[in-house]
Amino acid sequence: MKIRVVSSKEEIFTLNPNERVVHLAFRPSNKDIFTLVETCPKIEAIQIPKSYRRTVSKSIGMFLEMQRIQLIEGDVWGHRKDINEYYIIPTSVFEKIKEMKIAGKSNEVIEERILRESRLNPDMVAYIMSKEAQAWA
Structure with missing residues (x-):
């Protein structure tokens, strides 16, 4: 399983529309999450670090739930984005x-x-x- 690691807001626009699991390595705003869902209509899960999870609004949580997109808390340990844009499980x-x-x-x-x-x-x-x-x- 591949997790696409996204380091910045600007990078969202360059994603493949077929991405299914994305890790946001930055603190996303509501707009960033809406943009991600719009850019990647097949997305199934969005992973964000624990420290950023608390800053995600309840309305975004409800929106993702309605879209059947899981919001996962966690990190991609030891991953080097400069070597590979995907973290492979x-x-x-x-x-x-x-x-x-x-x-x-x-x-x-x-x-x-x-x-x-x-x-x-x-x-x-x-x-x-x-x-x-x-x-x-």
Whole structure:
């Protein structure tokens, strides 16, 4: 899974309209989020750092909920934007989830193990697991 990392407001206009998951590495205004949703109509999730999450208005939260877009709290640890504009979640994470599902492990056990073994945050793990559940349904 690829997460497009966006470092500035100006960069929103250059995004591919097919982006599904975007990490905003700056403090977004309401207008920035509206612009992002307009620029990327297929967007499913927007990730922002914990410190910025508190500054997102309730109206934007409701707007995203109505659009079925998840607002995820978290960071992309160790990512260097100058090397790659995407943060890649390793396929091993997905394989481990699938393996544990097949073994009959509960969602809580799977989530706990993935959190421990990867540098992903709880919201992102929950998002991945919900996407995986849809893929297996």
